[in-house]
Amino acid sequence: MKKFKNSDNAVVGIVASFLIIGLIVAVISVIQTQYVPKWMKEKESEHMDELADQFAQLNYAINTHIVNQKPKVPISTTITLGSKEMPYLMSMRAFGQLKILKDRFKIEINGSSNYTKTAGIIKYSSYNNYFINQEYIYECGGVILNQNSGNAMYIRPRFDISYIGLWNITIKFDIVNITTIGGKDQSVHGYGPAPIQTEFKVGSDTPITSVENVKYLNITTIYTNSWYNFINSSLRKVGLNSKKDVDNYTISIEDNNKVAVEFHDNMIANIELYYYEIGAQIAPGWIEERK
Amino acid sequence: MKKIFKISKYNKGVSEVVGTILLLGITVAIFSVLYIIVLSEPFDVSKPSSTVVAFVEGSNIIIEHRGGDEINSDSAFRFDIGSTSQEVTIGDVLDDVNSDGKWNVGERLIVNGSVIGIPISDWNNSDVNIYGIDADDQEVILSGSLDIRPSGDIGLEVSVDNTKPKVGDTINITLTASLFYGDLPTPNTEIKLLLPDELEYLGYSPKSENYNETIGIWNISNLNIGESVSITIKARVSLESFNVEPTQLCVLLDGSGSISSSDWNIALNGLSDAIDKSIPHNGAVELTVIQFAGSRASLEIGPIVVTDIESDPGYYKTISDRVRAVNHRGGYTPMSCAFLRGADTVYSSPDNPANDGDFERQVVILVTDGVPTSSCYINDSDPYKADCYYCNHKWYTEQARDYLINKLQMNSSQDEIDSIAVGVGGYYGNPDSKWLRTKIVWPNSYNWDGGESPGPGWVREVIDWQNFSSAIDETFVLLFSTIEVPIELQNSLLIDLNEQNNAVTVKIEPRD
Numbered sequence: 001m002k003k004f005k006n007s008d009n010a011v012v013g014i015v016a017s018f019l020i021i022g023l024i025v026a027v028i029s030v031i032q033t034q035y036v037p038k039w040m041k042e043k044e045s046e047h048m049d050e051l052a053d054q055f056a057q058l059n060y061a062i063n064t065h066i067v068n069q070k071p072k073v074p075i076s077t078t079i080t081l082g083s084k085e086m087p088y089l090m091s092m093r094a095f096g097q098l099k100i101l102k103d104r105f106k107i108e109i110n111g112s113s114n115y116t117k118t119a120g121i122i123k124y125s126s127y128n129n130y131f132i133n134q135e136y137i138y139e140c141g142g143v144i145l146n147q148n149s150g151n152a153m154y155i156r157p158r159f160d161i162s163y164i165g166l167w168n169i170t171i172k173f174d175i176v177n178i179t180t181i182g183g184k185d186q187s188v189h190g191y192g193p194a195p196i197q198t199e200f201k202v203g204s205d206t207p208i209t210s211v212e213n214v215k216y217l218n219i220t221t222i223y224t225n226s227w228y229n230f231i232n233s234s235l236r237k238v239g240l241n242s243k244k245d246v247d248n249y250t251i252s253i254e255d256n257n258k259v260a261v262e263f264h265d266n267m268i269a270n271i272e273l274y275y276y277e278i279g280a281q282i283a284p285g286w287i288e289e290r291k
Numbered sequence: 292m293k294k295i296f297k298i299s300k301y302n303k304g305v306s307e308v309v310g311t312i313l314l315l316g317i318t319v320a321i322f323s324v325l326y327i328i329v330l331s332e333p334f335d336v337s338k339p340s341s342t343v344v345a346f347v348e349g350s351n352i353i354i355e356h357r358g359g360d361e362i363n364s365d366s367a368f369r370f371d372i373g374s375t376s377q378e379v380t381i382g383d384v385l386d387d388v389n390s391d392g393k394w395n396v397g398e399r400l401i402v403n404g405s406v407i408g409i410p411i412s413d414w415n416n417s418d419v420n421i422y423g424i425d426a427d428d429q430e431v432i433l434s435g436s437l438d439i440r441p442s443g444d445i446g447l448e449v450s451v452d453n454t455k456p457k458v459g460d461t462i463n464i465t466l467t468a469s470l471f472y473g474d475l476p477t478p479n480t481e482i483k484l485l486l487p488d489e490l491e492y493l494g495y496s497p498k499s500e501n502y503n504e505t506i507g508i509w510n511i512s513n514l515n516i517g518e519s520v521s522i523t524i525k526a527r528v529s530l531e532s533f534n535v536e537p538t539q540l541c542v543l544l545d546g547s548g549s550i551s552s553s554d555w556n557i558a559l560n561g562l563s564d565a566i567d568k569s570i571p572h573n574g575a576v577e578l579t580v581i582q583f584a585g586s587r588a589s590l591e592i593g594p595i596v597v598t599d600i601e602s603d604p605g606y607y608k609t610i611s612d613r614v615r616a617v618n619h620r621g622g623y624t625p626m627s628c629a630f631l632r633g634a635d636t637v638y639s640s641p642d643n644p645a646n647d648g649d650f651e652r653q654v655v656i657l658v659t660d661g662v663p664t665s666s667c668y669i670n671d672s673d674p675y676k677a678d679c680y681y682c683n684h685k686w687y688t689e690q691a692r693d694y695l696i697n698k699l700q701m702n703s704s705q706d707e708i709d710s711i712a713v714g715v716g717g718y719y720g721n722p723d724s725k726w727l728r729t730k731i732v733w734p735n736s737y738n739w740d741g742g743e744s745p746g747p748g749w750v751r752e753v754i755d756w757q758n759f760s761s762a763i764d765e766t767f768v769l770l771f772s773t774i775e776v777p778i779e780l781q782n783s784l785l786i787d788l789n790e791q792n793n794a795v796t797v798k799i800e801p802r803d
Binding site: 017023028031045048134146147149152154166167226236237 | 314317348357358359361396398446516518792
């Protein structure tokens with residue numbers, strides 16, 4: 001025993017081994033705790049950017065349907081639901097969910113006549129582990145980006161305003177209603193690419209209704225901030241409310257789900273509504289609707 | 292040698308050396324793997340930054356958060372306008388919708404000129420450079436420039452108190468300029484309204500306005516937002532210097548049996564009167580009249596240039612007398628034959644550009660009280676004689692009309708085919724005016740009710756031949772005597788966002 005204690009053979013090797021293993025563990029720990037989350041955050045952020053592009057493509061496909069107005073000609077686009085984990089070290093993959101939801105958007109107009117119409121939407125929700133969760137929503141011709149802290153109009157819908165006289169405007173607005181077979185909500189969850197197919201169902205270049213002397217324009221939606229900013233900007237860009245101390249309209253958010261616009265008596269607003277119904281399916285392949 | 296052998300036999304420390312070498316090897320290998328696989332990722336990770344968008348809205352600069360991480364309200368933006376620079380903290384201009392003290396997606400920074408102490412939408416400034424820094428990591432969140440020149444929409448409207456005056460009458464042209472919307476009241480807006488030679492300038496009102504009739508510029512000293520300014524220009528109609536583009540006019544006249552003798556005379560008298568009154572007699576119009584009736588299309592008049600020289604065979608009174616004497620042939624309605632004959636006749640005229648003539652404009656007027664009932668073949672030995680009485684006459688007529696367009700190389704910017712459909716809504720039956728409008732007239736498919744001109748390519752419906760007389764007269768006035776006064780926004784400091792209402796044209800159709 002005494003002999004063993006006094007022997008320092010191989011001590012240097014053991015100490016060196018411990019030191020080197022410790023160094024390696026320390027380096028890997030630093031990478032795992034400090035860099036992997038950042039890399040993954042960036043990866044998920046890139047996936048969100050890719051989604052923005054994919055929703056722009058989806059919007060383009062739907063606009064193509066509206067321009068061509070040809071039924072039974074489906075167009076496919078792809079939404080990548082999630083992003084994969086890193087092939088080394090420890091990290092988690094991100095998932096996503098794509099839904100087609102009916103009647104989530106409503107427009108009400110009160111003027112020389114009253115008109116109400118609802119529309120379905122396409123919604124993507126991310127389930128990120130590192131980057132903030134985001135939702136991209138195709139709603140009535142526009143694409144909205146939603147986060148926990150708020151939402152913004154990423155691609156603007158059609159809302160053409162033209163003057164037909166002093167303080168006398170005509171607004172042209174497209175109602176794009178996303179529908180599914182049988183009117184059922186559809187959804188898919190995962191991390192791979194999900195094809196979404198769309199086709200033109202109903203619609204024309206003739207307004208479905210023209211409301212003159214509009215007093216109230218109400219939009220019911222979850223994404224009130226986007227529509228509030230969008231409508232307010234559109235009206236201001238054509239000079240409404242630009243005169244000092246003269247308001248042509250009032251815009252407000254009511255009950256957290258309604259954007260209410262009231263046009264004042266010092267102007268005339270007319271709205272032409274164009275209606276387009278777009279059929280959408282998420283599943284791979286294409287299921288013909290039974291007649 | 293013995294010593295060396297002794298050392299080699301001494302193996303103390305060999306394991307440490309070997310172990311150290313092995314550990315070094317493992318270390319190098321592990322770090323190599325780490326380097327290749329892991330460290331190839333950038334250590335300087337770029338932060339998934341926020342998306343920020345800036346734009347001008349009236350006299351405000353709006354900067355909107357369009358997704359990504361929230362931004363600390365201590366962050367700042369710098370605005371450079373001209374030689375002035377101003378820094379603004381986000382918290383001071385943030386429209387904090389969710390009141391969390393941070394700049395989140397969908398929230399806006401509303402930067403007003405008064406807030407930053409530098410005027411936005413100022414006539415002296417053209418753009419602003421914006422530079423934003425995130426306070427947390429000192430990263431740039433926005434860098435770029437915005438056009439801040441004042442913008443808006445100036446629109447023009449015009450009215451004339453009498454669009455069909457007699458020669459010598461006085462007319463009032465009232466022009467209204469409106470600033471529908473804009474960032475600023477606009478000074479020194481220039482609108483061009485230069486009267487043509489056919490309108491003699493008499494004066495303008497109110498005198499507070501500034502109009503220079505020599506160059507035709509109306510200078511508006513100040514146009515307020517949402518307000519209009521008007522000027523009325525008084526002029527006398529004068530046809531002394533009226534210029535008509537040299538025109539080959541071809542009238543295809545239905546002489547079929549559905550037209551009674553008395554109506555035929557009414558029609559010819561109406562056409563003759565119109566030649567006397569409403570066709571220029573200064574050599575600017577070459578007239579051809581073709582009657583389609585019975586089994587063929589026959590050339591009745593021309594092609595001959597209409598003049599006011601009595602000794603000339605083209606003297607307008609001589610021509611109108613010849614028109615009154617055209618024999619009514621009756622029978623079928625070979626409309627396609629008329630188009631074929633019209634095409635070949637006008638084309639072979641020495642006045643046609645194909646024969647080095649200088650009559651660049653071609654106008655064809657089809658007058659009919661029915662539908663085609665016989666047809667000519669294009670490639671027939673006698674293409675003006677009807678050979679088919681039981682075929683698709685409309686189709687043959689369409690083919691002949693296309694032949695005419697191609698043969699004369701008609702140009703949609705100056706040439707036209709129009710039609711007067713007699714009997715629609717009246718006693719005599721129904722010319723197919725819808726077919727005429729969609730398949731025959733060219734280059735457009737308009738209806739003309741006798742009011743303001745819809746543009747070239749129209750069908751005019753009249754209920755009987757009595758009304759045809761006035762219709763053919765109005766047609767010639769429309770074709771040869773319309774005075775056009777173009778009016779346009781010439782100059783404005785404002786960036787006009789809607790150019791569609793920046794130009795209007797007044798059309799005046801004087802009566803002799």
